[in-house]
Amino acid sequence: MEALEAILTRRSTRNYKPDAVEEEKLDRILQAARQAPSGGNNQTNHFLVIRNREVLGKLIGMTETAFAKMEIAEDTYASLKHAINASKKGGYVFCYNAPVLIAVANRRDYGNNMADCACAIENMMVAANALDLGSCWINQLRWLNEEPALVEYLRSLGMKADERIYGAVIIGYPAAESGLPNRDLMAQKGNEVTFID
Template identity: 35%
Template sequence: MMDTILTRRSVRSFEERQIPEESLNQILLAGSYAPSGRNLQTWKFTAVQNPQVMAGINTAIRNALRAVTIEEDTHPYVSFLKTKAEREDSEFLFRAPTYVIVSNQRENVNALADTAVALENMMLAAHSFGIGSCWLNHLPGLTRQPVIRSLMAELAIPEDHDIYGTLALGWPKNKLPAAPPRKAEIHIIR
């Protein structure tokens, strides 16, 4: 387990071949075994492997970003994404063969935390199979936009849900780099 944790990296370049069905099932199962506040388990995992649906998701993200109004206090990364979205060839899913959307009931005060631990379980499970992953945050910031709400309806994501995180999955195109030095401050009081 420690080796899996210490060697996992975010992957942003994937081979075109699809991951095995059994691996995907195990990755999603790992997500479902994550802890959740009061054990409510109100999340929904929507895995997409259909290339046409993936292209539709990418287009919806691009169109939603184009509709974002840039203001003085807009985060610079959002401004970068909006500029990127102006290009017709902009790709927001890293051309991954599998994309997992984690939604959760918006009334659940633990929705973001529950989603985070589920996604981490999925990323660790994927890495244990040699499958690369990258947590993507495009959709959570856009989840209330009409084009994204329409996409969510098409994907059978419940109306009382918001998207809290997504995950690109696939075989890494390149060898994973070594971990950079850790910046965490660790303080133990004995």
């Protein structure tokens, strides 16, 4: 697929087949992540690639427990409100049961942590689309990136002491009948452009 087409037709997938992602495809997606631009070319992203169902299950349970303890305020972000309400009810699965979750850690005391993470995640989502895989940005681990139990668990998985999670992405084969990601162009309601010639 041509690069611009892969960018323009990337849409979020929230329903996945359980099928594993082939090693070669995952390698190419991770290469796209690691070749992303970074402030000062510092390359401080750290990609935690999670495919183990037990680990994913543990993260699902831990995020639900953490959200269920949170209270909703008037100005709570709509998606966070949904996560809290769904977790209080029970059965909240933040990563839509995708077979791969890639959590992007970066240094907690580094000003470009979020920006560098975003560049890598966008590269991964575009690469996934080019490889006929679905993907979706997953923000819950960032919202909870100072939750002590989660920090400790992520450290046991390899996250370093001075790192926190700034974003995550899920990847897998869409559960659509076609087996392909939805590639409809999105209705443009914002993202204004002003030309100053």
